[in-house]
Amino acid sequence: MTPTHFPPINEQMDLIRRGVSEILPEEELVRKLEHAASTGTALNVKLGCDPSRPDLHLGHSVVLRKLRHFQDLGHQAILIVGDFTGMIGDPTGKSKTRPSLTLDETRANGQSYFEQAAKVLDIERVHIRYNSDWLAPMTFEDVIKLAARYTVARMLERDDFEKRYRKQEPISIHEFLYPLAQGMDSVAIRSDVELGGTDQKFNLLVGRELQREYGQSPQVILTMPLLEGTDGVEKMSKSLDNYIAFNDTPEDMYGKTLSIPDTMILPYFRLVTDVPAERVAAVGREMEAGANPRDFKRELARTIVAAYYDAPAAEAAEAHFDRVIKNKMAPEDVETFILDRASDTLLLDILCEAGLVQSKGEGRRLMQQSAVSVGEQRITDPRAPVPDGDEVIVRVGKLRFIKIVRQ
Numbered sequence: 001m002t003p004t005h006f007p008p009i010n011e012q013m014d015l016i017r018r019g020v021s022e023i024l025p026e027e028e029l030v031r032k033l034e035h036a037a038s039t040g041t042a043l044n045v046k047l048g049c050d051p052s053r054p055d056l057h058l059g060h061s062v063v064l065r066k067l068r069h070f071q072d073l074g075h076q077a078i079l080i081v082g083d084f085t086g087m088i089g090d091p092t093g094k095s096k097t098r099p100s101l102t103l104d105e106t107r108a109n110g111q112s113y114f115e116q117a118a119k120v121l122d123i124e125r126v127h128i129r130y131n132s133d134w135l136a137p138m139t140f141e142d143v144i145k146l147a148a149r150y151t152v153a154r155m156l157e158r159d160d161f162e163k164r165y166r167k168q169e170p171i172s173i174h175e176f177l178y179p180l181a182q183g184m185d186s187v188a189i190r191s192d193v194e195l196g197g198t199d200q201k202f203n204l205l206v207g208r209e210l211q212r213e214y215g216q217s218p219q220v221i222l223t224m225p226l227l228e229g230t231d232g233v234e235k236m237s238k239s240l241d242n243y244i245a246f247n248d249t250p251e252d253m254y255g256k257t258l259s260i261p262d263t264m265i266l267p268y269f270r271l272v273t274d275v276p277a278e279r280v281a282a283v284g285r286e287m288e289a290g291a292n293p294r295d296f297k298r299e300l301a302r303t304i305v306a307a308y309y310d311a312p313a314a315e316a317a318e319a320h321f322d323r324v325i326k327n328k329m330a331p332e333d334v335e336t337f338i339l340d341r342a343s344d345t346l347l348l349d350i351l352c353e354a355g356l357v358q359s360k361g362e363g364r365r366l367m368q369q370s371a372v373s374v375g376e377q378r379i380t381d382p383r384a385p386v387p388d389g390d391e392v393i394v395r396v397g398k399l400r401f402i403k404i405v406r407q
Contacts, residue, residue, distance in 0.1 A: 004036075004040050004041070004042050004074045004075075005040070005074065006033070006036060006037050006073060006074045006075075007073060007074075009030060009033050009034060009037065012033055012073050013029075013030065013033070015069050015072070015073065016029070016066075016069060016070070016073075016222070018069070018270070018277065019062070019066070019224065019225070019270045019271045020066070020222060020223070020224060021198050021223045021224055021225050022198070022201070022221075022222070022223045023220065023221075023222050024205075024220065024221045024222075024223075025220065026220075028218075028220050029193065029220040029222075032192055032193070032220060036075070042074055042075045042076040043070070043075040043076065043192040043193055044075075044076050044078055044189060044190060044191050044192045044193070045067060045070040045075050045076060045077055045078065045191075045192065045193045045194075045195065046078045046080060046185070046186060046189060046191040046193065046194045046195070046219070047063060047064070047067050047077070047078070047079055047080070047194070047195045047196070048079075048080040048082055048085075048131075048182060048185060048194075048196070049079055049080065049081055049082065049110065049113050049117070050082060050086065051081055051082055051083060051086040051101070051105075051106040051107070051109035051110040051113060052086050052101055052106070052109065055112075055116075055238060055245060055247075056113065056116040056117065056245065056246045056247075057236055057238065057243040057244055057245045057246065058227060058236060058243070058244045058245075058246075058268075058272045058304070059226065059227040059229070059235065059236035059237070059243065060246075061120055061246070061272050062197075062224045062225065062226075062227050062271045062272065063195050063196060063197060063224045064117055064120040064121060065120055065271075065272065065274070066195055066222065066224055067079075067120075067121060067195055068120055068121050068122065070193070071121065071122050071125055071126075075193075076125075076127060077121060077122075077125065077126045077127070078126070078127045078128075078129060078189055078191070079114070079117070079121075079126055079127070079128050079129070080129050080130075080131055080185045080189070081106070081107075081110035081113070081128065081129070081130045081131065082106070082131055082182070082185075083103055083106040083107050083110055083130045083131065083132045084103070084106075084130070084131045084132035084135040084136055084181070085131055085135070085178060085181045085182060085185075086101050086105075086106035086109070087101055087102070087103060087106065103132065107130075110130070114128065116246045116247065119246055119307075119308050129185075129188075129189060131181070131184075131185050131188070133188075134184065134185075134188040135181055135184060143177070146180055146184065147176075147177070147180065149180075149210065149213050150179075150180060150206070150209075152176070155176050155179070157202070158179075158202045159202075161175075161176075178203075179202065179203045179206040180206065180210070182203045182206065182207060183203070183206040183207035183208075183209070183210040183211075184210065185207065186207035186208070186210065186211055186219050187207075187210055187211055187214050187216065190211075190216060191207065191211070191219040192217075192219055192220065193219055193220045193221075193222060194207055194208075194219045194220075194221050194222070195222050195223075195224065196221070196222075196223055196224070197223060197224055197225075197226050198223045198224070198225060198226055199226060200223065201221070201223050204219075204221040204223070205221060207219060207221075208221060224271075225267075225271065227267070227268075227271055227272065228242075228264060228267070229242025229243055230242045230243070230244065230256055230257075230259050230260050231261075232260060232261035232263055232264045244256045244257060244304070246308060250305045250308075250309050250313040250314065250316065250317035251317050251320045251321070251399065252399065253301070253304060253305050253308065253317065254301045254302070254304075254305050254314070254317035254318060254320075254321055255301075255317075255321055255398070255399060257297065257300055257301035257304055257305075258294075258297050258298065258301050258321065260297070262287075262293040262297070265283065265287070265293060265296050265297055265300060266280060266283065266284050268300055268304075269283060269300055269303075272304060273300070273303045273304065273307065274307075275303060283296050283299075298318065301314075301317075301318070302314040302315070302317075302318060305317050324398075324399065324401075334393060334401045334402065334403045335354065335401075335402050335403065336402075336403045336404075336405055337350055337353075337354050337402050337403065337404050337405070338405055338407055339386060339404050339405065339406050339407070340406070340407065341406045341407060343386075344385055345385070345386065346382075346383060346384065346385060346386075347372075347379060347384050347385065347386050347387075347394065348360060348363045348364065348367070348382050348383075348384075350386065350394075350402070350404060351363045351372070351394070351396060351402070354402050356394075356396045356400045356402055357396065360382075363382065364382040366396060366397065367379055367380050367381065367382050367384075368380060368382070371396065371397050372394065372395070372396050373394070373395045374387045374392055374393065374394055374395070375393075379394075386404055389406075390405065390406050391403060391404070391405050391406075392404045
């Protein structure tokens with residue numbers, strides 16, 4: 001194997017520290033980087049992916065981008081697909097036991113994860129490992145020996161377990177095995193560094209301790225902040241509808257970014273883009289001096305769209321936003337729905353058939369909230385027919401349009 005040449009240690013640490021919450025212990029990471037430089041051997045940098053949630057959003061990108069930083073520095077990225085641990089379900093941050101998945105489900109979700117992660121990682125330089133390769137062959141004797149290396153008292157130090165224990169809420173024995181199984185992943189691949197969100201700190205430390213138990217040099221753990229969603233309050237989550245997905249259209253990605261609170265502009269620049277630190281600092285100074293945050297939010301939105309698509313897509317998304325949202329005009333490429341001139345079909349039925357709403361219930365709710373309009377006219381009655389006219393452009397919310405043409 002050809003030895004790898006790395007940038008100077010101080011340059012590596014500058015990039016590694018960007019946006020990081022904690023490096024434990026940092027001095028060990030420096031020593032590992034020095035050893036890698038002297039031997040020309042890349043560090044094994046591990047990231048576990050949860051196959052129970054295959055739809056990625058910018059919250060997931062925070063730790064994926066850090067893995068990409070290690071790739072750019074010449075180190076080896078290793079993605080661990082928790083196809084076996086996914087059958088347990090990571091209890092981190094959960095107030096109740098999570099439902100289990102089958103091995104086939106976790107494998108399929110893992111494939112979806114890779115396809116989306118390729119938008120951030122250099123996927124050609126990623127080693128992909130499935131933890132069923134080493135966890136599935138373990139015998140019951142092996143599991144007992146593994147469990148004997150950790151105590152219930154130590155497990156209850158974990159915040160979510162401790163809260164559930166105090167509230168006398170059920171904790172299944174198999175949930176205690178999850179951190180141990182994740183820790184065995186680190187042993188199996190001889191991880192030098194493991195990445196995770198701040199909510200994963202306990203699990204990452206378990207891996208460090210198990211490596212020591214198995215006579216390995218313990219991994220350094222590096223935790224990243226949990227990104228607040230577009231509401232600026234809660235952790236980004238699809239269930240809270242405060243997310244920007246990898247697979248969002250450029251227009252949706254741009255529009256959602258512009259909806260974030262001004263207080264989130266700098267954190268988003270730091271955590272979900274590679275805009276140089278000097279430029280991020282300059283943005284902060286300019287906003288403090290009274291510059292309009294909207295201009296920087298537009299810069300942020302263009303940067304994010306360009307990263308997941310390209311610069312022309314970002315420019316087109318901005319033009320679309322200005323036309324549709326800012327100037328309240330219909331987009332140029334509105335989908336057309338052909339309606340028989342003699343038809344007395346309700347507008348609600350057309351919105352459902354055209355896919356602008358997922359159900360009649362959603363359509364009724366949007367109408368009652370005055371979120372459906374034709375020109376300046378709000379349509380609030382779910383029983384309303386299609387307004388008169390040969391061509392009618394209907395707007396649902398801010399971004400959904402349809403042109404109804406009578407023939």
